[in-house]
Amino acid sequence: QVQLVESGGGLVQAGGSLRLSCAASGRTFSGYAKGWFRQAPGTEREFVAAISWGGANTYYADSVKGRFIVSRDNAKNTVFLQMNSLKPEDTAIYYCAAEEHTSDIVAGSEKVRYWGQGTQVTVSS
Helix, strand or coil: CCEEEEECCEEEECCCCEEEEEEEECCCCCCCEEEEEEECCCCCCEEEEEECCCCCCEEECCCCCCCEEEEEEHHHCEEEEEECCCCHHHCEEEEEEEECCHHHHHHCHHHCCEECCCEEEEEEC
16 A cells, blocks of 8 residues: 655744655655645645655745755655744645656646645644
């Protein structure tokens, strides 16, 4: 069974940092791009960040650019999201995603076939 499992969510004060991890099991997703989405209550799931298989290319939503950093360790089949200078509006469930092409992740959730179960991030003011 293919699984993407997120961890690292929690409660943090505004201005703080969190690091999310997403480990894959059941398959290696060799050659696949990875990314992160988030969904706040009453809103649609939105793109946050994406990283190519080799890590050379990264993409960010304008709302997180300069604050969040996506990275990956292919030897450990894991992708990370370092979130700095967190704001209350970053509060959401964060989902890990995997797809063959980075462009499919950047294009939005409709193109993504593989998802994690989500991890809650809450930023208090």
